[in-house]
Amino acid sequence: MNRIAAVVIACLGVMTAFLIYLRIAERAPAASSPGEAEIIARLDRLEKSVAQLAATRSGAPSAPDSASLAAPAAGGRAELDGEVAAAAHASAIREGNDIVDRALGVGQWTADDVRALAESTATLDGETAAAIHARVAAAINSDRLKLAPSGLRP
C-alpha cells in the first residue's frame, strides 16, 4: 500500500514538474512582447527624427508633400495642353468649312481653294478632313460647284 502511494506521489510530482515547465515555456514569448514593442517604438521615433532632420536641412517639404504638390501641377499642364489642342482642332475645322462655304458662295473651286483647304485640314484626323472634303465633293457632284481650270493644282 505504501509502495502504491509512493508511486502515485512520484507520478504527481513528475506531472507537476512538467506542468511548471510548460507554464514557463508559455510565458517566455509573452515576456519578450513588451521588448519588441519598445524596440518598434524606438525605431518609429528614430525614423521621425531622421525625416524631420532631412526636411530641416533641405528646407523643402518632405517627399510625400512634394509628390502631392507635383501631381496637380502636372495634371493642370496636361489639361491646358488638351484645351489648346482642342481649340486648334476646332479652329482648323472652322477654317476648312469657311473655305468651302466661300467657294460655294462663288460657285467655283479654284487652285487657291484646293491649296488653302489642304493646309487647313493637314493637322486634322482623316475622318474629319474627309468630312470637309466630302462637302466639296458633294457640291461638285451636284453641279453646285464648278472646278476652275486651275482647280486641280494643290
Next chain:
Amino acid sequence: MKRKTTAFAIGAALALGIGASVYAGTHTMFPVTINDPAMFANGDVSFVHNTPDVVQYLYCESQGTSARCVARNLALLVRTCSTANPAHLAAIHSIGTDSYVHFAWNAAGQCTLVIVRNGSLTVPKA
C-alpha cells in the same frame, strides 16, 4: 558580192519585222467613264494619259489618312469623292501608273467603293 548579200538579208529582215518585239495579251483601253445615275466613275489611268485629248483625267490624291478620287470625262463632267476608310486608302495607295481605277460615291460626297486593278490588262503610259 558577199557584202551585198549580207546587206540584202538585213534589209529584208527589217522589212519583214523579224527580230522586232511582238506585244500580245488582252489589253483594256478604258477611257474615263462616268455613270451619274449609278454614281461611279472608272478608267485606265495609262490609257487616259495616252489619249490625245486634253480633257479627260482620272486620279486619286492622298493625305495619308484621308484621300480623294477625281474623274473628268470627255463631256467635261467632273465627279469626285472623299474618304478616310482604311480599305479605300489601301486601294488608293496601291494605284500605279498603269492601274485601272473605279470609284463610287454617295450624295454626301463620300466614297462608297474604291477598286484598283494592277496587272497585265492595261497598256503602259507612252
